[in-house]
Amino acid sequence: MSDISATEQTYEAGMGDYFALLKPRVMSLVVFTALVGLLVAPMPVHPFIGFVAILCIAVGAGASGALNRWWDADIDARMKRTAGRPIPSGRVQPGEALGIGLALSGFAIILLALATNFLAAFLLAFTIFFYAVIYSMWLKRATPQNIVIGGAAGAFPPMIGWAVATGGVSIESVLMFALIFMWTPPHFWALALFVKSDYGNAGIPMLTETHGRKATRNHILIYTLLLVPVAIGLGFTSIGGPVYTAVAVAMNAWFLKGAYDIWRRDDAASEADKHKVEIGVFKVSLYYLFAHFVALLVEAVLRLYGLGGW
Amino acid sequence: MALQVEHEIHARRKGRNFGVFALLIGFIAIVFGLTVVKVLQLGEAGEFERFDHVARPQIVPEEGAGE
Numbered sequence: 001m002s003d004i005s006a007t008e009q010t011y012e013a014g015m016g017d018y019f020a021l022l023k024p025r026v027m028s029l030v031v032f033t034a035l036v037g038l039l040v041a042p043m044p045v046h047p048f049i050g051f052v053a054i055l056c057i058a059v060g061a062g063a064s065g066a067l068n069r070w071w072d073a074d075i076d077a078r079m080k081r082t083a084g085r086p087i088p089s090g091r092v093q094p095g096e097a098l099g100i101g102l103a104l105s106g107f108a109i110i111l112l113a114l115a116t117n118f119l120a121a122f123l124l125a126f127t128i129f130f131y132a133v134i135y136s137m138w139l140k141r142a143t144p145q146n147i148v149i150g151g152a153a154g155a156f157p158p159m160i161g162w163a164v165a166t167g168g169v170s171i172e173s174v175l176m177f178a179l180i181f182m183w184t185p186p187h188f189w190a191l192a193l194f195v196k197s198d199y200g201n202a203g204i205p206m207l208t209e210t211h212g213r214k215a216t217r218n219h220i221l222i223y224t225l226l227l228v229p230v231a232i233g234l235g236f237t238s239i240g241g242p243v244y245t246a247v248a249v250a251m252n253a254w255f256l257k258g259a260y261d262i263w264r265r266d267d268a269a270s271e272a273d274k275h276k277v278e279i280g281v282f283k284v285s286l287y288y289l290f291a292h293f294v295a296l297l298v299e300a301v302l303r304l305y306g307l308g309g310w
Numbered sequence: 311m312a313l314q315v316e317h318e319i320h321a322r323r324k325g326r327n328f329g330v331f332a333l334l335i336g337f338i339a340i341v342f343g344l345t346v347v348k349v350l351q352l353g354e355a356g357e358f359e360r361f362d363h364v365a366r367p368q369i370v371p372e373e374g375a376g377e
Protein backbone atom coordinates (compact mmCIF):
# COMPACT_ATOMS: atom_id res chain seq x y z
CA MET A 1 0.00 0.00 0.00
CA SER A 2 1.42 3.37 -0.97
CA ASP A 3 1.51 6.45 1.24
CA ILE A 4 -1.05 8.24 -0.92
CA SER A 5 -3.73 5.59 -0.64
CA ALA A 6 -3.11 5.37 3.11
CA THR A 7 -3.69 9.12 3.39
CA GLU A 8 -6.90 8.89 1.38
CA GLN A 9 -8.27 6.19 3.60
CA THR A 10 -7.55 8.00 6.83
CA TYR A 11 -8.96 11.38 5.69
CA GLU A 12 -12.30 12.16 7.23
CA ALA A 13 -14.30 15.00 5.80
CA GLY A 14 -15.24 17.93 8.01
CA MET A 15 -18.63 19.67 8.03
CA GLY A 16 -17.30 22.29 5.60
CA ASP A 17 -16.54 19.61 3.00
CA TYR A 18 -20.10 18.31 3.21
CA PHE A 19 -21.49 21.84 3.03
CA ALA A 20 -19.47 22.50 -0.14
CA LEU A 21 -21.26 19.51 -1.71
CA LEU A 22 -24.54 21.42 -1.51
CA LYS A 23 -23.43 24.22 -3.89
CA PRO A 24 -23.96 27.13 -1.47
CA ARG A 25 -23.79 29.81 -4.19
CA VAL A 26 -26.57 28.18 -6.21
CA MET A 27 -28.55 27.83 -2.99
CA SER A 28 -28.40 31.57 -2.35
CA LEU A 29 -30.06 32.30 -5.72
CA VAL A 30 -32.66 29.62 -5.03
CA VAL A 31 -33.45 31.08 -1.61
CA PHE A 32 -33.82 34.59 -3.03
CA THR A 33 -36.15 33.67 -5.93
CA ALA A 34 -38.22 31.24 -3.82
CA LEU A 35 -38.62 33.91 -1.14
CA VAL A 36 -39.83 36.43 -3.72
CA GLY A 37 -42.29 33.86 -5.13
CA LEU A 38 -43.63 33.28 -1.62
CA LEU A 39 -43.84 36.95 -0.63
CA VAL A 40 -45.52 38.28 -3.78
CA ALA A 41 -48.30 35.66 -3.59
CA PRO A 42 -51.71 37.07 -2.60
CA MET A 43 -52.12 34.76 0.42
CA PRO A 44 -50.16 35.59 3.57
CA VAL A 45 -48.03 32.80 5.04
CA HIS A 46 -47.19 32.49 8.74
CA PRO A 47 -43.56 33.67 9.10
CA PHE A 48 -42.39 30.46 10.74
CA ILE A 49 -44.05 28.26 8.10
CA GLY A 50 -42.54 30.53 5.45
CA PHE A 51 -39.11 30.13 7.03
CA VAL A 52 -39.43 26.32 7.13
CA ALA A 53 -40.66 26.27 3.52
CA ILE A 54 -37.68 28.32 2.29
CA LEU A 55 -35.35 26.10 4.33
CA CYS A 56 -36.85 22.99 2.71
CA ILE A 57 -36.49 24.49 -0.78
CA ALA A 58 -32.85 25.43 -0.02
CA VAL A 59 -32.07 21.97 1.38
CA GLY A 60 -33.79 20.35 -1.62
CA ALA A 61 -31.67 22.47 -3.97
CA GLY A 62 -28.55 21.52 -1.97
CA ALA A 63 -29.51 17.86 -2.15
CA SER A 64 -29.84 17.99 -5.93
CA GLY A 65 -26.43 19.75 -5.97
CA ALA A 66 -24.91 16.87 -3.99
CA LEU A 67 -26.46 14.31 -6.37
CA ASN A 68 -25.09 16.30 -9.31
CA ARG A 69 -21.59 16.33 -7.75
CA TRP A 70 -21.82 12.59 -7.10
CA TRP A 71 -22.77 11.85 -10.71
CA ASP A 72 -20.34 14.35 -12.25
CA ALA A 73 -17.30 13.40 -10.14
CA ASP A 74 -15.65 11.75 -13.17
CA ILE A 75 -15.87 14.83 -15.39
CA ASP A 76 -15.09 17.23 -12.53
CA ALA A 77 -11.81 15.38 -12.04
CA ARG A 78 -10.88 16.02 -15.69
CA MET A 79 -11.42 19.80 -15.67
CA LYS A 80 -9.01 22.23 -13.95
CA ARG A 81 -11.80 24.52 -12.70
CA THR A 82 -13.62 21.69 -10.92
CA ALA A 83 -10.81 19.33 -9.89
CA GLY A 84 -10.68 20.86 -6.40
CA ARG A 85 -14.31 20.00 -5.58
CA PRO A 86 -14.92 17.72 -2.57
CA ILE A 87 -15.31 14.41 -4.44
CA PRO A 88 -12.62 14.67 -7.17
CA SER A 89 -10.13 15.97 -4.57
CA GLY A 90 -10.82 12.93 -2.38
CA ARG A 91 -12.17 14.82 0.64
CA VAL A 92 -15.64 13.26 0.36
CA GLN A 93 -16.32 9.72 -0.81
CA PRO A 94 -18.80 9.37 -3.72
CA GLY A 95 -21.04 7.11 -1.64
CA GLU A 96 -21.26 9.76 1.07
CA ALA A 97 -22.39 12.37 -1.46
CA LEU A 98 -25.04 9.99 -2.82
CA GLY A 99 -26.27 9.23 0.69
CA ILE A 100 -26.41 12.89 1.69
CA GLY A 101 -28.17 13.84 -1.55
CA LEU A 102 -30.85 11.16 -1.19
CA ALA A 103 -31.36 11.69 2.56
CA LEU A 104 -31.65 15.47 2.30
CA SER A 105 -34.02 15.16 -0.70
CA GLY A 106 -36.35 12.93 1.30
CA PHE A 107 -36.11 15.16 4.35
CA ALA A 108 -36.84 18.36 2.41
CA ILE A 109 -39.76 16.94 0.39
CA ILE A 110 -41.52 15.29 3.36
CA LEU A 111 -41.07 18.26 5.67
CA LEU A 112 -42.33 20.67 2.96
CA ALA A 113 -45.41 18.47 2.42
CA LEU A 114 -46.17 18.39 6.16
CA ALA A 115 -45.46 22.08 6.74
CA THR A 116 -47.24 23.48 3.65
CA ASN A 117 -49.01 21.45 0.95
CA PHE A 118 -48.54 18.52 -1.37
CA LEU A 119 -48.31 20.57 -4.57
CA ALA A 120 -45.31 22.53 -3.26
CA ALA A 121 -43.68 19.25 -2.15
CA PHE A 122 -44.39 17.64 -5.53
CA LEU A 123 -42.83 20.61 -7.36
CA LEU A 124 -39.73 20.38 -5.14
CA ALA A 125 -39.48 16.62 -5.76
CA PHE A 126 -39.84 17.20 -9.51
CA THR A 127 -37.15 19.91 -9.44
CA ILE A 128 -34.68 17.58 -7.70
CA PHE A 129 -35.52 14.77 -10.14
CA PHE A 130 -35.21 17.15 -13.09
CA TYR A 131 -31.81 18.50 -12.04
CA ALA A 132 -30.27 15.23 -10.87
CA VAL A 133 -31.67 12.83 -13.46
CA ILE A 134 -32.91 14.68 -16.56
CA TYR A 135 -30.15 17.31 -16.57
CA SER A 136 -27.10 15.78 -14.84
CA MET A 137 -27.44 12.15 -15.89
CA TRP A 138 -28.93 12.58 -19.31
CA LEU A 139 -28.90 15.91 -21.15
CA LYS A 140 -25.70 17.51 -19.86
CA ARG A 141 -23.55 14.99 -21.71
CA ALA A 142 -25.92 14.46 -24.62
CA THR A 143 -26.80 17.82 -26.19
CA PRO A 144 -25.35 21.32 -26.58
CA GLN A 145 -28.80 22.63 -25.57
CA ASN A 146 -28.03 21.28 -22.05
CA ILE A 147 -27.97 24.81 -20.63
CA VAL A 148 -31.46 25.53 -21.95
CA ILE A 149 -33.03 22.44 -20.37
CA GLY A 150 -30.92 22.66 -17.21
CA GLY A 151 -32.17 26.22 -16.73
CA ALA A 152 -35.62 24.80 -15.97
CA ALA A 153 -34.33 23.32 -12.71
CA GLY A 154 -33.14 26.76 -11.59
CA ALA A 155 -36.44 28.31 -12.66
CA PHE A 156 -38.70 26.23 -10.41
CA PRO A 157 -37.96 27.86 -6.98
CA PRO A 158 -40.24 30.95 -7.34
CA MET A 159 -42.97 28.60 -8.58
CA ILE A 160 -42.51 26.46 -5.44
CA GLY A 161 -42.57 29.58 -3.24
CA TRP A 162 -45.83 30.65 -4.91
CA ALA A 163 -47.30 27.14 -4.43
CA VAL A 164 -46.34 27.24 -0.73
CA ALA A 165 -48.51 30.35 -0.29
CA THR A 166 -51.38 29.66 -2.69
CA GLY A 167 -51.42 25.87 -3.01
CA GLY A 168 -51.64 26.25 -6.78
CA VAL A 169 -49.97 27.21 -10.05
CA SER A 170 -51.06 30.31 -11.96
CA ILE A 171 -50.01 32.60 -14.80
CA GLU A 172 -47.90 34.65 -12.38
CA SER A 173 -45.85 31.69 -11.19
CA VAL A 174 -45.54 30.30 -14.73
CA LEU A 175 -44.17 33.65 -15.93
CA MET A 176 -41.70 33.84 -13.03
CA PHE A 177 -40.56 30.36 -14.08
CA ALA A 178 -40.33 31.46 -17.72
CA LEU A 179 -38.32 34.57 -16.78
CA ILE A 180 -35.51 32.52 -15.20
CA PHE A 181 -35.82 29.76 -17.80
CA MET A 182 -35.35 32.14 -20.74
CA TRP A 183 -32.69 34.18 -18.93
CA THR A 184 -30.38 31.24 -18.18
CA PRO A 185 -29.12 30.50 -21.73
CA PRO A 186 -27.95 34.03 -22.69
CA HIS A 187 -26.52 34.46 -19.17
CA PHE A 188 -24.51 31.25 -19.35
CA TRP A 189 -23.44 31.51 -22.99
CA ALA A 190 -22.11 35.05 -22.40
CA LEU A 191 -19.93 33.46 -19.71
CA ALA A 192 -18.92 30.62 -22.04
CA LEU A 193 -17.66 33.16 -24.58
CA PHE A 194 -15.01 34.64 -22.28
CA VAL A 195 -14.08 31.84 -19.87
CA LYS A 196 -11.44 29.45 -21.12
CA SER A 197 -13.02 26.09 -20.49
CA ASP A 198 -11.91 22.52 -20.92
CA TYR A 199 -15.36 21.02 -21.34
CA GLY A 200 -14.05 19.36 -24.49
CA ASN A 201 -11.56 17.32 -22.41
CA ALA A 202 -14.39 16.12 -20.23
CA GLY A 203 -16.58 15.24 -23.22
CA ILE A 204 -19.38 17.70 -22.42
CA PRO A 205 -20.99 19.17 -25.55
CA MET A 206 -20.98 22.93 -24.98
CA LEU A 207 -22.52 25.11 -27.68
CA THR A 208 -19.30 27.12 -28.10
CA GLU A 209 -17.42 23.94 -28.98
CA THR A 210 -20.00 21.92 -30.92
CA HIS A 211 -21.48 24.71 -33.06
CA GLY A 212 -18.79 27.34 -32.75
CA ARG A 213 -18.66 30.75 -31.18
CA LYS A 214 -20.53 32.53 -33.99
CA ALA A 215 -23.53 30.23 -33.48
CA THR A 216 -23.33 30.94 -29.73
CA ARG A 217 -23.52 34.69 -30.45
CA ASN A 218 -26.62 34.09 -32.60
CA HIS A 219 -28.19 31.98 -29.85
CA ILE A 220 -27.61 34.70 -27.24
CA LEU A 221 -29.45 37.27 -29.38
CA ILE A 222 -32.36 34.92 -30.19
CA TYR A 223 -32.90 33.85 -26.57
CA THR A 224 -32.69 37.45 -25.35
CA LEU A 225 -35.32 38.46 -27.92
CA LEU A 226 -37.58 35.65 -26.66
CA LEU A 227 -36.92 36.69 -23.05
CA VAL A 228 -38.16 40.28 -23.51
CA PRO A 229 -41.93 39.59 -23.89
CA VAL A 230 -41.86 37.19 -20.93
CA ALA A 231 -40.16 39.73 -18.65
CA ILE A 232 -42.39 42.65 -19.67
CA GLY A 233 -45.54 40.48 -19.78
CA LEU A 234 -45.08 39.64 -16.09
CA GLY A 235 -45.64 43.36 -15.41
CA PHE A 236 -49.26 43.11 -16.55
CA THR A 237 -50.26 40.27 -14.22
CA SER A 238 -51.62 40.67 -10.68
CA ILE A 239 -48.08 40.83 -9.20
CA GLY A 240 -46.82 43.45 -11.67
CA GLY A 241 -47.37 47.18 -11.80
CA PRO A 242 -45.83 50.45 -13.01
CA VAL A 243 -42.64 50.08 -10.93
CA TYR A 244 -41.98 46.56 -12.16
CA THR A 245 -42.82 47.46 -15.77
CA ALA A 246 -40.51 50.49 -15.72
CA VAL A 247 -37.66 48.37 -14.32
CA ALA A 248 -38.39 45.59 -16.83
CA VAL A 249 -38.40 47.93 -19.83
CA ALA A 250 -35.11 49.55 -18.75
CA MET A 251 -33.34 46.27 -17.92
CA ASN A 252 -34.56 44.56 -21.10
CA ALA A 253 -33.37 47.46 -23.24
CA TRP A 254 -29.95 47.24 -21.54
CA PHE A 255 -29.70 43.46 -21.87
CA LEU A 256 -30.94 43.48 -25.46
CA LYS A 257 -28.41 46.14 -26.41
CA GLY A 258 -25.68 43.92 -24.91
CA ALA A 259 -26.93 40.82 -26.75
CA TYR A 260 -26.96 42.83 -30.00
CA ASP A 261 -23.38 44.02 -29.37
CA ILE A 262 -22.28 40.43 -28.78
CA TRP A 263 -24.01 39.30 -31.96
CA ARG A 264 -22.41 42.07 -34.03
CA ARG A 265 -18.87 41.21 -32.96
CA ASP A 266 -16.61 38.43 -34.09
CA ASP A 267 -13.94 36.60 -32.13
CA ALA A 268 -11.11 38.75 -33.46
CA ALA A 269 -12.72 41.89 -32.04
CA SER A 270 -13.51 40.02 -28.85
CA GLU A 271 -9.92 38.88 -28.39
CA ALA A 272 -8.64 42.37 -29.18
CA ASP A 273 -10.34 44.02 -26.18
CA LYS A 274 -10.14 40.96 -23.92
CA HIS A 275 -13.88 40.13 -24.18
CA LYS A 276 -14.91 43.48 -22.74
CA VAL A 277 -18.45 43.35 -24.21
CA GLU A 278 -19.05 39.71 -23.24
CA ILE A 279 -17.91 40.28 -19.65
CA GLY A 280 -20.08 43.42 -19.52
CA VAL A 281 -23.17 41.55 -20.75
CA PHE A 282 -22.58 38.76 -18.24
CA LYS A 283 -22.56 41.33 -15.44
CA VAL A 284 -25.69 42.99 -16.83
CA SER A 285 -27.40 39.59 -16.86
CA LEU A 286 -26.77 39.26 -13.11
CA TYR A 287 -28.24 42.73 -12.42
CA TYR A 288 -31.09 41.89 -14.79
CA LEU A 289 -32.47 38.95 -12.83
CA PHE A 290 -31.87 40.58 -9.46
CA ALA A 291 -33.60 43.83 -10.54
CA HIS A 292 -36.69 41.99 -11.84
CA PHE A 293 -37.23 40.07 -8.61
CA VAL A 294 -36.52 43.07 -6.38
CA ALA A 295 -39.05 45.07 -8.46
CA LEU A 296 -41.65 42.32 -7.83
CA LEU A 297 -40.95 42.63 -4.10
CA VAL A 298 -41.30 46.42 -4.27
CA GLU A 299 -44.70 46.02 -5.97
CA ALA A 300 -45.77 43.61 -3.21
CA VAL A 301 -44.73 46.08 -0.49
CA LEU A 302 -46.51 48.95 -2.29
CA ARG A 303 -49.67 46.83 -2.52
CA LEU A 304 -49.64 46.54 1.29
CA TYR A 305 -50.11 50.32 1.37
CA GLY A 306 -52.67 50.30 -1.41
CA LEU A 307 -50.21 51.74 -3.95
CA GLY A 308 -48.89 48.88 -6.09
CA GLY A 309 -50.43 47.27 -9.16
CA TRP A 310 -52.35 48.85 -11.98
CA MET B 311 3.67 9.64 14.47
CA ALA B 312 0.78 7.22 14.72
CA LEU B 313 -0.59 9.05 17.75
CA GLN B 314 -0.49 12.37 15.94
CA VAL B 315 -2.50 10.96 13.00
CA GLU B 316 -5.06 9.55 15.43
CA HIS B 317 -5.33 12.90 17.15
CA GLU B 318 -5.95 14.73 13.89
CA ILE B 319 -8.78 12.36 12.97
CA HIS B 320 -10.37 12.73 16.37
CA ALA B 321 -10.33 16.52 16.15
CA ARG B 322 -12.07 16.40 12.79
CA ARG B 323 -14.52 13.81 14.02
CA LYS B 324 -15.35 16.01 16.98
CA GLY B 325 -16.22 18.86 14.62
CA ARG B 326 -18.49 16.55 12.69
CA ASN B 327 -20.19 15.30 15.83
CA PHE B 328 -20.91 18.85 16.91
CA GLY B 329 -22.25 19.59 13.43
CA VAL B 330 -24.64 16.64 13.57
CA PHE B 331 -25.65 17.64 17.11
CA ALA B 332 -26.47 21.19 15.94
CA LEU B 333 -28.47 19.82 12.98
CA LEU B 334 -30.50 17.54 15.27
CA ILE B 335 -31.24 20.38 17.70
CA GLY B 336 -32.29 22.51 14.73
CA PHE B 337 -34.56 19.74 13.47
CA ILE B 338 -36.21 19.39 16.88
CA ALA B 339 -36.73 23.17 17.03
CA ILE B 340 -38.36 23.13 13.57
CA VAL B 341 -40.75 20.26 14.37
CA PHE B 342 -41.65 21.82 17.72
CA GLY B 343 -42.16 25.27 16.16
CA LEU B 344 -44.31 23.84 13.37
CA THR B 345 -46.44 21.98 15.92
CA VAL B 346 -47.02 25.14 17.95
CA VAL B 347 -47.87 27.22 14.86
CA LYS B 348 -50.20 24.60 13.35
CA VAL B 349 -52.08 24.04 16.62
CA LEU B 350 -52.48 27.77 17.30
CA GLN B 351 -53.75 28.26 13.74
CA LEU B 352 -56.65 25.87 14.45
CA GLY B 353 -58.30 28.50 16.62
CA GLU B 354 -60.51 26.10 18.55
CA ALA B 355 -58.62 23.61 20.71
CA GLY B 356 -61.28 20.90 20.15
CA GLU B 357 -60.26 20.74 16.49
CA PHE B 358 -56.93 19.33 17.55
CA GLU B 359 -58.56 16.03 18.55
CA ARG B 360 -59.25 15.30 14.89
CA PHE B 361 -55.53 14.74 14.38
CA ASP B 362 -55.84 11.54 16.42
CA HIS B 363 -57.18 9.77 13.32
CA VAL B 364 -59.54 7.87 15.62
CA ALA B 365 -63.34 8.10 15.69
CA ARG B 366 -64.21 10.40 18.61
CA PRO B 367 -68.01 10.61 19.04
CA GLN B 368 -67.73 13.30 21.73
CA ILE B 369 -66.49 15.87 19.19
CA VAL B 370 -69.54 15.34 16.95
CA PRO B 371 -72.37 16.93 19.02
CA GLU B 372 -75.32 15.79 16.85
CA GLU B 373 -74.73 12.08 17.42
CA GLY B 374 -74.31 12.28 21.18
CA ALA B 375 -77.18 14.74 21.78
CA GLY B 376 -80.18 12.40 21.21
CA GLU B 377 -79.14 9.62 23.59
